[in-house]
Amino acid sequence: MKVLKKTLLLAAVGGSLFATSASAEQINLTWQMWTGSDADTKGWQHLADMVTAKYPDIKVTLTTTGWVDYWTRLPVLAASGQLADIVSMQSLRMPNFYSLLEPLNDRIEADKFDIGAFTPSIIGGMSVDKQLYGLPYDVGPWVVYYNQDALEAAGIPLPKPGWTLAEFTDAAKKLTKDGKYGFGITPQNYSVLASAWGDKYVNDAGELDLANPSAMGAADRVIGFAAKDKIAPLVPSSADVGTFIQGRFNSGNVAMYVDGPWSIIGMKDKAKFKIGLTTLPRDDAKELAAVTAGSGFGIATTSKNKDAAWKAIQVLTSPEALQYLAEQGRALPARTASQSSWYKVAAKDITNGGEALDYSLAHSVPYVITNNWAAVENLFNQYFPPAFGGSADAKQTMESIQSLAQQ
Missing domain, CATH: 3.40.190.10 (Periplasmic binding protein-like II)
Structure with missing residues (x-):
């Protein structure tokens, strides 16, 4: 026992x-x-x-x-x-x-x-x-999403990979009418587009250099989409402005905008039109340099x-x-x-999705950023929106961001 x-x-x-x-x-x-x-x-x-x-x-x-x-x-x-x-x-x-x-x-x-x-x-x-x-x-890589229905209704040929800035601007102008815009621009698109055009905003030492002529020229183009050409809507000075523009694209108010392939999952259920992809517009005289x-x-x-x-x-x-x-x-x-x-x-339901990404990856370059890039992007979000509205030019905008980013 x-x-x-x-x-x-x-x-x-x-x-x-x-x-x-x-x-x-x-x-x-x-x-x-x-x-x-x-x-x-x-x-x-x-x-x-x-x-x-x-x-x-x-x-x-x-x-x-x-x-x-x-x-x-x-x-x-x-x-x-x-x-x-x-x-x-x-x-x-x-x-x-x-x-x-x-x-x-x-x-x-x-x-x-x-x-x-x-x-x-x-x-x-x-x-x-x-x-x-x-x-x-x-x-x-960053690419351009477009509303295929809107382009076809306006009689605009679907953009081919490698299209130029002149072709892009012409299409955006034709799409801007009846309270709708051809393109949705965000402050953080500046560096993506500047890179695509071959403009440098960081020097060889890895330091922010927004005051050089190349960087200034890219800023003038980006600001001009809203302030001069009026092809893009004004945006709030907000860190969430990307969501704002994406929402306007999904609703059909903006015909084109810049984003990456990671956004397709949320877009398919929201956009009630045929979606297409193409590359970022390149400088008319240069090859595309798409960042990834x-x-x-x-x-x-x-x-x-x-x-x-x-x-x-x-x-x-x-x-x-x-x-x-x-x-x-x-x-x-x-x-x-x-x-x-x-x-x-x-990408099977996205017109030219594979072609746009293949072309972009074949013409890709490293995304050049600084060690304080998060702070720089916050300054973009703060200073570009007033410039879009015409209250500051590219020189004032870039010099302000450059000065504050170095503090």
Whole structure:
């Protein structure tokens, strides 16, 4: 009897220890991500579930905010020690926030992770000083979205990849009538378009240089779309002006605007017209120089579960995950081998979508930015809108931004 009691006691203790051990093995990761629509959020949740499907002991809790709020809250979360284990990061903001993320080079080397499967330009965008801080999920050049129905109604031939600034401006003027505009311009389009035209706003030392003649010329063109040609509506001095213009495009009030392939998922359900893509307009005398960017996922330096987070971000950027995002229209995959899925599925209803992206990627250049680019873009958002309204010219606008950005 004593033996039986002792056996039962040991079994109970063993069972208790086993339960504790099993419970300890369950790892709960947090992941912070931006979102632009319910469909967007659903896609990210699907990826979070994919992590648990592959690693049942890892659960990923997703939290999302809008694009603008995400970047406003990120430094606040970091300062208060509340960063998620997995931090989503855009390549253009990597120079500002890479110190919040764990370097990945050693893990990549130890696991023999195939980084060569990704498009080289986005690996560069997610790196600082040759150290990779995030695995990318998408890559994409900025392009021009157009309302095909509006162009056809106006008798305008659908723009071909490589079209010129003169052709673009002529089309936008013909589309501007009856309270509708041919083009929607945002302050942050300045650097994208300046790059496309071959105009330099950063010097060879990597410093902001908005006062040089090339940069000034590009600003004069951009401001002139609204102030002089009247082909673009005025916009508020807001960090969320991109959403404002996108909304006007989706409603049919603006016939063309600049965006990336990442926006198709939210656009298909909102736009009630045929959508087409073409390249950014090039300088009439130069080849197109389209900039690309993308985003990915890093591991917070403050995470207590870095090994699990490393497993998770590999799943979030796996061929299966990127295939899913491509089919949803959410992203042109950062993995080169997965990009055909986006063309076949996400871009199948977009006129000339594949041609526009292929041409842009074939004529792409690195997106040149400074270490304080987030602050520079905030100044763009503040100073360009008054210039669009005619209260300041390109010289005044650029000199003001240059001066304040150096403080």
